[in-house]
Amino acid sequence: MSTKLLNPSRREVLKAMAAAGVVAGVGPTLASRAFAADKVVVGVIYVGPKDDYGYNQAQAQAAAAIKKLPGVTVIEEEKVPETVDVQKTMASMIEQDGAVLIFPTSFGYFDPHVIKMAEKYPKVRFAHCGGLWNEAKHPKNSGSYFGYIDECQYLNGVVAGYTTKSKKLGFIAAKPIPQVLRNINAFTLGAQSVNPAITTQVIFTGDWALPVKEAEAANSMIDQGIDVITMHVDSPKVIVETCERRGIYVCGYHANQAALAPKGYLTGAEWNWLTPYTVHVKAVGAGTPMNNFLRGGLKEGFVKTSAYGPAVSDAAKKTADGVKAKMMKDEFVIFKGPLKDNTGKVVIPGGTAYKQQDVVLEQMNYLVAGVAGKV
């Protein structure tokens, strides 16, 4: 029977097509899966595919986890562009499916799309991923959640610093915007904490998902002798695969990519969005006011690191775990003076230390000394 199922005869296929045609022709009897009224309907919107081994997958993992909470229904839409389409998607989730809480997960969804919809549907909550919500300007039923993932990039840097033999690291990034620069700098500072002579080569690809350029960048870095690469692009998949194929090491980003590089994957900076998702879902369930501004790092459980790969030395694990323990106790500061950028200018004077929450860090517009690249 199994062979027959796999190889249907032409007659059977024709029959199936005819049947489908008849069914299709019968006309629209409205089949609707009505959602029970006592359930909390949560909508999650992704800008790319849910299984991208990256930004969207990190969000989808949290969505899959809250699906299991009792009394919660999750509806999802992927590959929704940052145009009026996302407004229509949000409105459809509310009007057609009764969503009361929406996670529009792409940074570019916020202004103007989330703001407009939050004004139009004041009873629905919109929790946007990013850090854009401003109490003075934005509706109270909207808010931001974000994580200090540069902590994990610092730890990536520590592990990379122990692993590299050429003392040359690579960072493939999308655009020179503050969030990305902060990751590049944290990664480099982490590596330099192991050996101050280590340098990081940066390549900006220009956009969030350009797999061909990302592969080219990875290959050209490897050709230059770089032996550990990390990244800040939406889907690190192709970079991680390229590194594994060329036999060098890689630190992941957004989600866990260990499955793509069983030999060369060192560790990775991962989001743990389940933490803010749970806060919002519970608040809706309990009817408590929305927490408009949620932020945290390792300590608060907003980010996490991937398990160490087989190539990570014991010394690297020990040092990285030591730094991580300090971060968990809020005793570690990544950005402190004296710090110079790669043009020799002092960007943080001696004696000044910026804690993670400091808004100065969100306007970062420099690359620290030891980074080869230009903003």
Place this chain on the structure above:
Amino acid sequence: MRRAAEAIVIPVGALLVAMIIFGAFMGVIGKDPLEVYALIYKGAFSSGFAWQNTLQRAAPLILTALCVALPAQTGLIVIGGEGALVLGGLAAAVIGHALSGASPLLSGGSPLLSGASPLAVQISMAAAAMLVGGAWIALAGALRHYRGVNETISSLLLTYIGLALFNHFVEGPLRDPASLNKPSTMPIGDANMVGHLPGMDVHWGLVYGIAFCIVAYVLVRHTVQGFALSIVGGNVRAAKLAGLPVGMLILVSCFLGGAAAGLAGMAEVAAVHGSANASLIAGYGYAGILVSFIARHNPLAILPVATLLGGIAASGGMLQRRLDLPDATVLVLEGIAFMVILASETLYGRFRMFQPRET
């Protein structure tokens, strides 16, 4: 009459065949085709909300389809609407900001410019967008006419150049320093936004598109100049023998097409985003190619076809939310529809019942 019936029956029949194939495909992956079609209907056309969703998504496609349909009248296959759209949007954002009174550079010297009324700003934005988009596609037409460069390839390559220029300006010289993590140009100001149609959640881009289609239809089908375009499209040498200004006609048809795509960019800036940024690069230019080919490059037929594709896009979300189907589902449906409709082109003139009776 019979010819007209043929022009309706064949594409509608082709769409039905496409739906049957897609239904079989859904059946094979274990989804009930009946439920899928019911959801497509529900998501796209069942209510006022669904219709607005559909029309909103159709609006940019109408204009970008014209960017294919108008040059096609002279026999050119232009697929570079995306480049004309983003550059038109950029031009609109620059002019909109310059006239909004927030720019000391332009308004400082001239008090006339600083207090421009929103309508004047919007008209200037539309004019700038159409000029830039039109010039961009006319470039492909000029390369074709004067240098013999294939316009399909050159318009596609021009799109890549256009996107690179767009990104350079948005992230470089024209960047609003306040747009930290999402590089954008300076805002045109809320007062200058065109807003929604009265009583609807659909922006004015839809009206621009419908008006442009009607004007294009009259031009192409009911004027001498339109007739000249179709002669060039039918046979360039015959057109030259008849003394028609072939080069000018090609350039004008390309310019008008590009102007439509540029106007779509202006609508994105003035009705949705308020500035130019990477969100303008949404693939509308490419989707317009599909619309124009299904409409057989008839400017009026673009309207129902764009509505249909807008509806499929609108219901795509419904399929994802209710049936957990991937986003690619609607692409499969669109792809099947495109292939079947292209294949059905060979059927024209083959059915005796559609032929005019011999007298």
